[in-house]
Amino acid sequence: MNKNGLILVVSGPAGSGKGTVNRILRDTGDYVYSVSRTTRAPRPGETDGNDYLFVTREQFFEYLEQGDFLEYNEYCGNFYGTPLSTSEQIIAQGKNIILEIDVNGARQVKEKKPDAVLIMLLPPHFSDQEQRLRGRATETEEKILSRLEQTHEELHHLDMYDYIVINRDGETQQAAEDIMAIVRAEKLAQKRNPDMEAKYFEN
Ligand code: 5GP
DSSP: OOOOOOEEEEEOOTTSOHHHHHHHHHHTTSEEEOOEEEOSOOOTTOOBTTTEEEOOHHHHHHHHHTTOEEEEEEETTEEEEEEHHHHHHHHHTTOEEEEOOOHHHHHHHHHHOTTOEEEEEEOSSHHHHHHHHHHHOOSOHHHHHHHHHHHHHHHTTGGGOSEEEEOOTTOHHHHHHHHHHHHHHHHTOGGGOTTHHHHHTOO
């Protein structure tokens, strides 16, 4: 069977819980998290090199000039991008890579890497999302409103995604397991194993 790792794009509006779900996946040891570069300031508890690679705008544009982004996007006034060199190394090692990126980034990945699996993680309803965002209390009211507003744009592009996973309150483990089930099935997809007939009869 195909030994290559999958490129897994996990998008979700602010407050969807994608950070927590992705941490569960990472802890299984079967997934490598692609650490993005961003120009936004670290939130409390976030560490450089772990949650993000925090860079200045100047540094970000240097990487862009060097062509070292698989994709990138501006979101709410900050830049975010996936390092190309690192992600290619991970895939070449046969490991699954998780890209926790927005809708614009997902579109760029799908164009460059059509084999990528695109998953949208959602709270059950917009009202749950709003409640979670306010509960998090790490951002100003203005930022919260900007992120809620962005959700309309994100959901408008849902048809680009291969799968939708619902992250219910207190059931984050289930959401992570749903993603693991998707990956298991995708790895068995016939299209990912096009040389199976030849391999089957190989001496
Ligand atoms: P946050 O500031 O809440 O960590 O992220 C804001 C948005 O940027 C989220 O939708 C997140 O998925 C997205 N994001 C994070 N890293 C990247 C990246 O490397 N590329 C793109 N396109 N979006 C990203």
